[in-house]
Amino acid sequence: MEEVSHEKLWHRLQWDPRHWVKEVIRISSILYRFALDCYTVSPWRMSIYIVFQVWGGLTTSIDMYFTGKVLNTMQNALSTGSLDGPILLQVIMLRISLRCIDGSLYHLNELTKHWLSTRVRNRFERRLLESNLRLDLSSCEEQETFARYRKYLEGKYAANAWNTFDEIIEGLKIFISTISQLTFLFGVLGSHPGGFWFSLICLIHAFSAVSWRERSYKNCPTYAWDSNPHFRHLNAILQIATDVKYRMEVISDGISNYLEKEWFKASENLVDIREDHYSALRADKSLISRIVERMIGDLPLMFYTFQVYFSPKAFSLSAIALTQQASQSLSRTFYIVLNPYRPFSGFIQNAEELYTLQDSDPLLKMTDGTLDYAECALNANGMNITFENVTFSYPKKTENVIRDVSFTIKQGQIVVIVGLNGSGKSTLFKLINRLYDVNSGTIFVNRHPITSYMTKSLRKVMAMHYQTYTHYPLSIYENILLGGVDDGSVDAENEQALRNSVKEAIEMGGAEEIIEKQPTGMDTVLKPKFRARGHKTEAAGPEFKAKMDEITKTSELSAGQWQRLALARLFYRAKSKRVRLVAVDEPSASLDPKMEYFLFERLRSLSSIHGKTLIYVTHRFGYLTKRADLILVMREGQLVEQGRHNDLLKLNGEYANLYKLQAEAFMSDE
Numbered sequence: 099m100e101e102v103s104h105e106k107l108w109h110r111l112q113w114d115p116r117h118w119v120k121e122v123i124r125i126s127s128i129l130y131r132f133a134l135d136c137y138t139v140s141p142w143r144m145s146i147y148i149v150f151q152v153w154g155g156l157t158t159s160i161d162m163y164f165t166g167k168v169l170n171t172m173q174n175a176l177s178t179g180s181l182d183g184p185i186l187l188q189v190i191m192l193r194i195s196l197r198c199i200d201g202s203l204y205h206l207n208e209l210t211k212h213w214l215s216t217r218v219r220n221r222f223e224r225r226l227l228e229s230n231l232r233l234d235l236s237s238c239e240e241q242e243t244f245a246r247y248r249k250y251l252e253g254k255y256a257a258n259a260w261n262t263f264d265e266i267i268e269g270l271k272i273f274i275s276t277i278s279q280l281t282f283l284f285g286v287l288g289s290h291p292g293g294f295w296f297s298l299i300c301l302i303h304a305f306s307a308v309s310w311r312e313r314s315y316k317n318c319p320t321y322a323w324d325s326n327p328h329f330r331h332l333n334a335i336l337q338i339a340t341d342v343k344y345r346m347e348v349i350s351d352g353i354s355n356y357l358e359k360e361w362f363k364a365s366e367n368l369v370d371i372r373e374d375h376y377s378a379l380r381a382d383k384s385l386i387s388r389i390v391e392r393m394i395g396d397l398p399l400m401f402y403t404f405q406v407y408f409s410p411k412a413f414s415l416s417a418i419a420l421t422q423q424a425s426q427s428l429s430r431t432f433y434i435v436l437n438p439y440r441p442f443s444g445f446i447q448n449a450e451e452l453y454t455l456q457d458s459d460p461l462l463k464m465t466d467g468t469l470d471y472a473e474c475a476l477n478a479n480g481m482n483i484t485f486e487n488v489t490f491s492y493p494k495k496t497e498n499v500i501r502d503v504s505f506t507i508k509q510g511q512i513v514v515i516v517g518l519n520g521s522g523k524s525t526l527f528k529l530i531n532r533l534y535d536v537n538s539g540t541i542f543v544n545r546h547p548i549t550s551y552m553t554k555s556l557r558k559v560m561a562m563h564y565q566t567y568t569h570y571p572l573s574i575y576e577n578i579l580l581g582g583v584d585d586g587s588v589d590a591e592n593e594q595a596l597r598n599s600v601k602e603a604i605e606m607g608g609a610e611e612i613i614e615k616q617p618t619g620m621d622t623v624l625k626p627k628f629r630a631r632g633h634k635t636e637a638a639g640p641e642f643k644a645k646m647d648e649i650t651k652t653s654e655l656s657a658g659q660w661q662r663l664a665l666a667r668l669f670y671r672a673k674s675k676r677v678r679l680v681a682v683d684e685p686s687a688s689l690d691p692k693m694e695y696f697l698f699e700r701l702r703s704l705s706s707i708h709g710k711t712l713i714y715v716t717h718r719f720g721y722l723t724k725r726a727d728l729i730l731v732m733r734e735g736q737l738v739e740q741g742r743h744n745d746l747l748k749l750n751g752e753y754a755n756l757y758k759l760q761a762e763a764f765m766s767d768e
């Protein structure tokens with residue numbers, strides 16, 4: 099798909115000075131803020147880096163000035179017929195020294211740059227992660243918003259804060275370099291008639307610079323992948339933050355602070371480890387090769403010098419030298435201009451976007467309340483929930499999926515919600531967890547409107563198992579532990595107590611067998627976020643390919659096994675004293691009948707022994723519904739019946755029909 103611009107050429111040519119002044123002010127303020135943010139990461143290191151960049155911008159002009167001057171002297175010597183040997187030697191020595199200094203400085207710069215790049219990236223990525231994790235579900239479901247974050251957090255080259263800064267500095271360096279060279283050239287070579295050849299040499303040199311870059315890749319099949327556990331962990335956390343499928347649970351379980359802390363820990367552990375697969379695939383250059391790389395640019399000049407030595411009258415030395423120098427330096431400008439992947443304006447836009455996302459509070463759609471649930475309901479073990487004429491439609495949808503629904507759930511009750519597909523059962527869940535706000539009507543929690551609570555404090559006392567449960571790309575142990583984090587930390591006396599508690603939850607979820615089969619037990623990572631990059635792998639031999647397959651292999655579980663792990667996480671959360679409501683949406687969809695029975699009994703004990711309110715969404719009738727204190731029957735977004743099993747059967751309505759349908763199916767089988 100191409101977006102055809104219908105803008106008329108005439109409009110594009112119109113020039114509004116006020117607009118330009120405004121643009122310049124806007125861009126300058128972004129660049130100033132960005133530069134200041136990068137500079138304060140480490141002022142002295144950044145100063146070194148900038149001094150090297152400025153040096154880089156001026157080196158070529160210094161070279162040109164130097165060469166022009168020396169070669170003029172040589173020209174004079176040649177015109178008089180005698181060549182001064184010691185001066186020539188001095189010239190060559192000085193040039194070699196200059197190259198050595200330049201190469202060494204470059205090398206030092208590369209070292210500083212690496213230190214700075216990780217810190218600058220960390221600074222911006224942490225801020226982005228913080229603002230990303232503040233987003234509510236409605237904002238996250240707008241794909242565009244999430245994609246914007248993902249672009250920056252996934253570490254793609256062009257979207258990386260350090261590369262943005264580096265490219266902007268590079269652009270300024272090129273600017274300084276070009277201006278200084280042109281000033282010099284016009285001063286010295288203004289009247290020289292070699293314009294055509296001059297441009298041609300510049301172009302040829304520019305293209306040779308591009309091909310040099312390509313040759314710098316290793317000349318054999320290469321494959322780079324993440325093996326460092328801290329780096330994998332860091333990426334897993336970024337994936338949880340940037341993939342919308344995890345968001346519902348991230349919000350419900352209140353694990354944002356935990357994720358931030360874990361990310362910070364992982365990045366602290368990594369610090370200087372480079373993670374760029376491209377650089378791993380690239381042939382590492384030594385100091386010597388960097389100096390040689392620079393000397394290659396001087397080969398034509400050396401060639402001319404020898405030519406002049408043998409037939410001095412055929413060449414004008416100063417013209418050759420300056421053409422050579424100018425072609426070398428301006429080729430860099432050509433290279434930047436010719437390179438479509440690195441447009442300078444794109445990097446300024448990047449810096450602007452980084453701040454738009456970072457300061458993204460307006461993206462939050464929900465307003466928070468002020469009541470702390472724990473303080474309001476000190477003595478209650480369960481939770482009271484009342485829906486009063488609630489109507490709801492999903493953001494950006496016009497159809498009401500919940501219509502005028504009213505009911506009351508009392509403390510410690512077991513409530514079962516039934517109804518056909520799409521009748522709004524899961525949506526009721528999301529409203530109870532305040533993932534969305536209602537369009538009209540009110541939801542009361544312990545007699546206060548749900549909106550008057552601080553959402554964090556409310557979600558903290560709820561344990562939710564969604565129909566679309568997910569498995570985080572972390573170890574099994576951490577997956578379960580995440581069910582019980584409180585404001586970023588896990589409450590336990592020690593590591594062993596924590597592990598025992600997780601084990602207990604695994605048993606409650608019926609997942610012991612799965613853990614036993616894993617090579618490293620509950621520390622196994624089942625779904626790692628795996629990043630790898632190959633180079634010329636198609637030409638690799640079978641042994642190399644087998645090793646690659648081994649690296650990329652991940653374990654797979656059945657749907658029921660994944661569900662058991664998710665239930666272990668739910669139990670880990672639900673057994674905590676602070677949790678007052680346990681709500682499960684189709685928790686047995688993938689379970690066998692035996693496991694389903696145990697699951698319901700375990701959940702029931704949370705209510706009967708510990709007094710927690712239990713809400714259970716299901717399509718299966720019978721055992722469950724007979725033991726429920728309240729059954730809510732949903733149809734097309736409306737609550738059509740409510741009551742206990744026997745009362746509803748007597749009504750002979752929707753519930754009785756659904757019940758009979760299932761009962762008849764069993765009877766006919768028999």
Ligand SMILES: Nc1ncnc2c1ncn2[C@@H]1O[C@H](COP(=O)(O)OP(=O)(O)OP(=O)(O)O)[C@@H](O)[C@H]1O
Pocket residue numbers: 492495499517518519520521522523524525526565
């Ligand atoms: N995130 C969403 N955005 C827009 N519409 C949605 C969203 N989630 C659900 N819906 C719509 O809301 C309606 C009710 O869906 P809901 O998932 O609550 O039904 P359900 O009774 O739980 O169904 P099932 O038995 O299949 O789980 C459906 O028409 C569905 O298409």
